[in-house]
Amino acid sequence: MLWPFGSTWRPVRQRRRDTVDLRWLSARTWTRRWYPQGIDVGEWRGRRTLAVSWFRQELSGEHLASRVTLVDLERSRHIDILLAVTDDEGELQPARIHAGGLAWFGDRLFAAATGRGIWEFDLSDIREVRGALAQRLAGAHRRGGRSTALIAVRTRVHPIALRCSYLGRVFDEDGTSLSRVLIGEHRTDESGRIGEFAIPDGADGDFTEVDRFTPGIPRMQGAVRWGPHHFVSQSDRMHPGTLWSGHRETLSPNPVPLPVGCEDLALDLEAGLLWSLGEHPWRRVVRGIPFTRLGIPDGSGSGDGGSSRRT
Template identity: 25%
Template sequence: MNRHVRTTLRAALAAGLLVAGALAGAPGASAAAAAPTVLNTSAYTLSADYHQFDALNSALVSTLGTSAVHTVMDNANHDRQGLASGFSVAGLSTGFRFDDGDDTDCRSYPQGITTSRDAIGTANSGNYDGHQLVLVSWYTADACGGDQQRSRITLVDWDATYPNKYRKILLVEPTGTTAAPSFKDIPIHAGGISWYGDYLYVADTGTGMRVFDMRKILNTDTGGTADQIGRQSGTVYYAHNYAYVLPQVGTVTAHTTDTDKLAWSSISLDRVSKSIVMTEYTCPSGCTKYPNRPPRALRFPFASGATTFAATTTASQALRLPWYKLNGVASHNGRWWFNSSGQKQLYYWTPTAGPSAFAWVGGGESISYWEDSTGPDLLWSLQEPTGSRNVFAVTQATYGGG
């Protein structure tokens, strides 16, 4: 546990703000009313293109240069802080919040979560380029409660060797020509992310996933106006005053012969089966922005021995789910977790044990499984409501994992 978080949790305990049941003990599982049903996997496929922007990205790298992850973190310019006073959830292990500006920003909302443990496993303490990191995706709207305008990630140091800092990086799509390369905003929800090897997979609701390469973080010019994006003139490139941008390298597109197109609401990495799992945010009825039907969850395996998908991939598992308003999914070694923000429930399911339901936080978003070779495995998650953006980890065994 990071030194800053240890201090925060000790203070909260001393003040009586964290109940004992939030740190140890079961949250009181109840049997879920219904279980997932198996679907035909052949109805769901992916096509992958990792070279979609090769020429433009080569030109951008030549023009702007890149910064490695350790350089970005050496220049981290935001301070993270401890969990909110009074925050409690069963099995709580550790966590943090963003600075006050990000915690209360009504235009930007945290969504997806992944970690360097996803990227490389437990080797070398889960360090990527010398840092143990928690990575969170955000979308930014054009106004409070407005339309999605752009998306970004934050890289958060989670290592007592380094300061309690984080840095924002804008996600961009390459545009222009090789003679005059540029980039533009990516106005997606970024509801789920998975970091595997050097690649970052970001859910794109109507398409599948956009792919980014963590070795290709570009340097940009700060200054200009807050709305300037891309090449301005010559070699001057602005990105809403971000010093770093991460350009898209490819796209993983979903296809289905089912009547209903997939809604890629959230994704997560399963390192055991070397696959990405996804689920849909849907409603039982009455929604205008989301489908009104039962959601599905799918598993897509990576190519053998690779951190990329084959040119064409068929799902290896497909489920119809009995739960709704799902903002998060995780799977590990045959076990599944689904977070329902609408019900404040974390559902746990295996084909043999069946379903269980646990009380969960309000405003919950994505989930990431944290493997640990020396301590309990964890589930990382986060909350999106303004003023209550706790990023936290719980022991997975508390939620049926065993």
């Protein structure tokens, strides 16, 4: 397996209090060029894997590229896959999106492209590129450094009548993954909406909206659903984030804090964890919070989730 762009750097799996923390032992922990955003859990080459999306930007804020880091949850090793698109001339270009949320279904990886719908990438067709092309798809302007990369190419853009700041998976009450996602809007006021959509079975299908609501929560960063139970993350600048949980009509803040600069959410039913992550330099962490801390001791999405029960 190829390990491109410094991927010999490895996150260390740590347990602090009652959470599982992954921290980056490299420039990833402090760089202001790459920012982590989206998260989901899936399987890569037969191993349980965590996917974390990043976007690269100029210090001016211009988006240059995006990537997904796949983290082996048992070995804590990781591999980077750059996200690419094909232009009108058939040339590969970097995917210049915020990648604010991920939803992973087998070989299909969906990424939120704020203001530009949901972009789909094919993980069954990972390609290797070299030299100047590898550097360009990573958004690098200078020559030198590593010159080999793995890429996933966009297969489709799915237009959505929302801002598409983030997206998250949906599970039924018995823990079965449904072919649905929650797609939401990050707004600084309370006008942000969350829609539930059925994903298309094939390459030619469209996302179908089945539900929509406005929680009245400013600065929403991620949302997932388990049965009737919703989880929504809310950022608070340089303070710990807030997890809102419960039925959609009665969402309430959970006493368990989220990381500073919290972003997307992912449900890991096999491990009994809710994953989130923090984006701010020097405070970056990928954190798994046990369901028992969230008031779901029986491993069921029907718990009230707003209680202060902990174990």
